Amino acid sequence: MSEAATPPGSVPGTVFPPGFDPTAESVEKTLCFRGFWAWAVLILLIALGISLFMWLLRKCIQGPAYRKANRIDGKVVIVTGCNTGIGKETVLELAKRGARIYMACRDPGRCEAARLDIMDRSRNQQLFNRTLDLGSLQSVRNFVERFKAEESRLDILINNAGIMACPRTLTADGYEQQFGVNHLGHFLLTNLLLDRLKHSSPSRIVVVSSAAHLFGRINREDLMSEKNYGKFFGAYSQSKLANILFTRKLSTILKDTGVTVNCCHPGVVRTELNRHFAGPGWMKSVLQTGSLYFFKTPKAGAQTSLRLALDPKLEHSTGGYYSDCMWWPLVPWARNMQTADWLWRESEKLVGLPPLEPPPPGQNPTQNGNGPQNGAASGNGSGNGNGNANPASREMQSVETVVVNRS
Numbered sequence: 357m358s359e360a361a362t363p364p365g366s367v368p369g370t371v372f373p374p375g376f377d378p379t380a381e382s383v384e385k386t387l388c389f390r391g392f393w394a395w396a397v398l399i400l401l402i403a404l405g406i407s408l409f410m411w412l413l414r415k416c417i418q419g420p421a422y423r424k425a426n427r428i429d430g431k432v433v434i435v436t437g438c439n440t441g442i443g444k445e446t447v448l449e450l451a452k453r454g455a456r457i458y459m460a461c462r463d464p465g466r467c468e469a470a471r472l473d474i475m476d477r478s479r480n481q482q483l484f485n486r487t488l489d490l491g492s493l494q495s496v497r498n499f500v501e502r503f504k505a506e507e508s509r510l511d512i513l514i515n516n517a518g519i520m521a522c523p524r525t526l527t528a529d530g531y532e533q534q535f536g537v538n539h540l541g542h543f544l545l546t547n548l549l550l551d552r553l554k555h556s557s558p559s560r561i562v563v564v565s566s567a568a569h570l571f572g573r574i575n576r577e578d579l580m581s582e583k584n585y586g587k588f589f590g591a592y593s594q595s596k597l598a599n600i601l602f603t604r605k606l607s608t609i610l611k612d613t614g615v616t617v618n619c620c621h622p623g624v625v626r627t628e629l630n631r632h633f634a635g636p637g638w639m640k641s642v643l644q645t646g647s648l649y650f651f652k653t654p655k656a657g658a659q660t661s662l663r664l665a666l667d668p669k670l671e672h673s674t675g676g677y678y679s680d681c682m683w684w685p686l687v688p689w690a691r692n693m694q695t696a697d698w699l700w701r702e703s704e705k706l707v708g709l710p711p712l713e714p715p716p717p718g719q720n721p722t723q724n725g726n727g728p729q730n731g732a733a734s735g736n737g738s739g740n741g742n743g744n745a746n747p748a749s750r751e752m753q754s755v756e757t758v759v760v761n762r763s
């Protein structure tokens with residue numbers, strides 16, 4: 357039987373198997389890879405690590421999805437601005453769940469293309485193409501008039517349409533475009549549909565706002581950004597803050613009616629919203645490429661709207677702000693009820709609705725200082741804009757019902 361080797365330098369008493377040389381060089385030879393294979397394995401491990409990290413990060417960026425499988429067969433839904441982006445994905449998912457959906461878009465051609473595509477993919481034929489330009493109060497009234505002629509109920513209203521950071525232009529009624537489309541158009545639309553929503557309760561209103569509200573302030577002296585126009589941090593952020601204040605105020609007005617209203621930030625989503633981005637070409641390319649990875653897909657962007665529209669657990673939740681399918685607390689200026697009250701009264705005047713509540717003492721009911729700039733009458737169409745303080749007149753003023761053939 358051979359003796360185990362005890363080489364010089366090793367701890368006395370340590371016994372090694374025969375032929376084993378524990379000197380530094382020898383251990384290195386035994387335990388480490390060398391040359392090509394060492395590098396190949398190392399690079400493979402690093403690549404795997406990076407891929408796993410990128411996959412996890414991408415998952416985080418996409419956020420949680422609404423996974424409950426509840427159906428809403430036959431429920432009547434309106435979604436604004438749904439020929440593309442988040443709105444289109446929202447309609448697709450609601451269509452798969454059996455809803456009867458009115459697609460309210462400003463471009464009938466693009467709306468029709470989206471409608472056919474969604475009908476194909478969802479196998480739901482109950483989709484209707486309807487024209488709605490939120491930049492025209494008359495168009496909003498026409499849309500509501502036709503809708504009311506066609507439907508006696510409305511279960512879900514999703515105020516999704518929006519424009520961002522466009523050059524300063526005016527709506528048909530002479531209001532700053534972003535405030536006019538993102539806030540005022542939806543303000544009038546929702547108010548004119550409240551009777552249908554109440555009649556169909558429990559029903560829901562979903563307002564798609566944005567985290568951009570964090571930069572926003574309601575500029576009481578210059579609501580239409582006449583003196584100073586900042587296209588993103590000014591007008592867009594103000595309009596998205598207005599969406600939230602509108603939600604907060606409306607939730608108090610609708611208390612105990614069975615109609616809930618919540619708002620959300622969909623995330624940073626790869627859509628056509630940045631179509632007015634005017635930076636240099638190279639920056640556009642960098643943004644486009646980066647957005648492929650760092651932005652949510654429109655489908656992921658639709659998940660919070662979908663949860664607010666669908667989740668049975670939220671049937672009684674109202675006045676909340678959600679992002680990534682979760683409730684989020686609001687910053688103080690987004691829950692300031694004095695500003696919300698002021699904005700509500702101001703918006704009523706601007707769209708020509710009679711006030712729901714009497715004006716606070718000492719304030720002239722017709723005075724707002726933010727009137728239209730192009731001479732168009734405030735609240736054209738059937739609005740009166742005269743500050744009639746009788747809430748009942750709001751009902752009388754809601755649009756006439758006429759019989760229209762559904763095409």
Ligand SMILES: NC(=O)c1ccc[n+]([C@@H]2O[C@H](COP(=O)([O-])OP(=O)(O)OC[C@H]3O[C@@H](n4cnc5c(N)ncnc54)[C@H](OP(=O)(O)O)[C@@H]3O)[C@@H](O)[C@H]2O)c1
Nearest residue numbers: 437438441442462489490491517518566624625627628629
């Ligand atoms: N994408 C984001 O990262 C992001 C982040 C925060 C919040 N949001 C909000 O998410 C909502 C949906 O935006 P998106 O990202 O899906 O953008 P999008 O792809 O540009 O879609 C916007 C939709 O609104 C419609 N629209 C614009 N002006 C309109 C008007 N005057 N009348 C009726 N419809 C009008 C557009 O119609 P046309 O195609 O005819 O123009 C389009 O269908 C917006 O409210 C936006 O503020 C988006």
